[in-house]
Amino acid sequence: xxxxxxxxxxxxxxxxxxxxxxxxxxxxxxxxxxxxxxxxxxxxxxxxxxxxxxxxxxxxxxxxxxxxxxxxxxxxxxxxxxxxxxxxxxxxxxxxxxxxxxxxxxxxxxxxxxxxxxxxxxxxxxxxxxxxxxxxxxxxxxxxxxxxxxxxxxxxxxxxxxxxxxxxxxxxxxxxxxxxxxxxxxxxxxxxxxxxxxxxxxxxxxxxxxxxxxxxxxxxxxxxxxxxxxxxxxxxxxxxxxxxxxxxxxxxxxxxxxxxxxxxxxxxxxxxxxxxxxxxxxxxxxxxxxxxxx
Numbered sequence: 293x294x295x296x297x298x299x300x301x302x303x304x305x306x307x308x309x310x311x312x313x314x315x316x317x318x319x320x321x322x323x324x325x326x327x328x329x330x331x332x333x334x335x336x337x338x339x340x341x342x343x344x345x346x347x348x349x350x351x352x353x354x355x356x357x358x359x360x361x362x363x364x365x366x367x368x369x370x371x372x373x374x375x376x377x378x379x380x381x382x383x384x385x386x387x388x389x390x391x392x393x394x395x396x397x398x399x400x401x402x403x404x405x406x407x408x409x410x411x412x413x414x415x416x417x418x419x420x421x422x423x424x425x426x427x428x429x430x431x432x433x434x435x436x437x438x439x440x441x442x443x444x445x446x447x448x449x450x451x452x453x454x455x456x457x458x459x460x461x462x463x464x465x466x467x468x469x470x471x472x473x474x475x476x477x478x479x480x481x482x483x484x485x486x487x488x489x490x491x492x493x494x495x496x497x498x499x500x501x502x503x504x505x506x507x508x509x510x511x512x513x514x515x516x517x518x519x520x521x522x523x524x525x526x527x528x529x530x531x532x533x534x535x536x537x538x539x540x541x542x543x544x545x546x547x548x549x550x551x552x553x554x555x556x557x558x559x560x561x562x563x564x565x566x567x568x569x570x571x572x573x574x575x576x577x578x579x580x581x582x583x584x585x586x
Contacts (some may be wrong), residue, residue: 293326295544299337301578306354314354321359328360332401333531362395368537372504377487386503390541444527451530455518464519474511501562506537512558552576
């Protein structure tokens with residue numbers, strides 16, 4: 293069983309020890325045979341800022357004590373699309389990519405060639421003894437480059453500009469054209485070409501959301517954001533969308549209330565084109581998530 297907790301919920305448990313301590317949370321996961329999913333973004337955002345910055349070793353040590361696995365969210369969409377393209381060409385359903393996004397170490401979540409690249413770095417700076425280091429030591433090597441709020445605001449502004457541009461192209465209505473645009477835009481960032489005939493491939497993806505499950509959850513939620521003309525992105529919303537790609541691959545997830553609102557709207561359509569009830573896995577309140585674990 294895999295569970296993903298939003299950063300704000302991890303801070304409540306690990307730093308503020310409420311509604312239960314990190315130690316008790318770890319015991320709860322062990323009792324259920326569950327593990328916490330950690331991503332690059334989740335750990336970055338968890339790190340304390342400002343006057344609290346000096347407390348990071350203690351907090352990361354607590355986080356490390358909770359049974360966990362690491363996931364490369366950056367790989368989810370590329371792996372889903374490559375598998376989908378191969379399945380389309382072979383006239384079969386795509387296989388799950390769940391096991392292929394799991395990695396052993398936190399720093400494997402952000403290097404392009406995880407083990408080889410970082411091991412080479414360690415060798416160069418003669419830190420071979422750190423190859424088996426825990427999460428606290430891993431974070432310690434890079435904590436000085438943690439993203440600040442200015443960077444996150446810039447990400448928010450770019451996301452806002454993209455949504456406004458797409459509103460000009462597609463209006464505020466959901467359409468096949470916007471889905472087609474999203475597929476082509478995503479595939480354009482991959483080294484693999486669209487399989488031929490590519491219009492048939494796009495239609496094949498559109499008729500069954502499970503074929504690129506993680507990407508589709510994030511896309512449909514993003515569509516709801518675009519369609520709501522009163523919505524203006526907040527700092528962190530773009531990162532939350534990336535993490536929504538995890539939803540098909542975890543058993544329980546907590547999300548920000550605003551993102552959860554759009555996800556619930558998207559879920560009604562996803563249930564029509566995917567044989568999964570993703571909404572049952574999502575919680576906007578830490579209490580309900582812990583109750584579901586119990």
